[in-house]
Amino acid sequence: MEKRVKFDFEIYFSNGGNLKGEDFRLDIEGDSISDEELADYIVEDMRLLMVGEVKILRKVIFEEAHKRK
Template sequence: MNKRVLFDFEIEFTNGGGIQGQEFRLDIDGDDISDEDLARYIVEDMRLLMVGKVKILNKKIINEKHKRRPADDEI
């Protein structure tokens, strides 16, 4: 069974400003993901710099087929 996480997020930057996302979906391995791991995943995957505070809001684990190909899949 495939699991995804559906959530909202707010990211503040240490040099001012920020970004947010609503009803964002990400593929996950396993049945759950901590807020800390999810925040780290977003920051690394989006290659964000100078990140301050990250808030994860309205997190739900859903059953839905993964959308992203595994990195080791051949094209």
């Protein structure tokens, strides 16, 4: 079975403001993903600029079919 990760995040921008997400889900390869890899992935995937700090919260990895091709 394939793995997915469910997590909350907080992204703080260096020019002010922030973005928060709850129960965000992503497909992952393998059985785990580090907070740093996860932060890099969401920043790149969402094409965010001027990112300062990223916090990954309440991360849970579970089995579920991947949603992306």
